[in-house]
Amino acid sequence: MWLRRGQLVLARQVQGVLVTARPTSRFMASDASDGRGPVYTSIVKAVTDNLAPTEVELIDDSASHAGHAGMKGKEARESHFKLKVVSDKFDGLRLVQRHQLVYALLADQFAAGLHALNIVAKTPAEMSK
Secondary structure (H helix, E strand, O other): OOEEEOOOEEEEEEOOEEEEEOOOOOOOOOOOOOOOOHHHHHHHHHHHHHHOOOEEEEEEOHHHHOOOHHHOOOOOOOOEEEEEEEOHHHOOOOHHHHHHHHHHHOHHHHHOOOOEEEEEEEOHHHHOO
């Protein structure tokens, strides 16, 4: 169940990790019972299962891109996301290596129609600065 925190932030615990979402006013409804679609759910699961994050924030920005050229003729409803993940697994990795790790974890989602992913990948130490 999602917990409302203020006007913009929704949060819930997933395997002991606080997962937050800031839906835009253009958020597209999905068929999932918690208001999140299968791509959203699979991204959160892949990230949480593999990176043991202390924080995950995932924003579905698909509705903002529904009419752009890259989406013409595509059936995917969930195609554009912004992901912020904080994990010790990023320690010692350069930015490009962090992004490559996240892209590798989400290869199935990209193959299934995920089109764009904006990634912020930090360590807990970087977040405390």
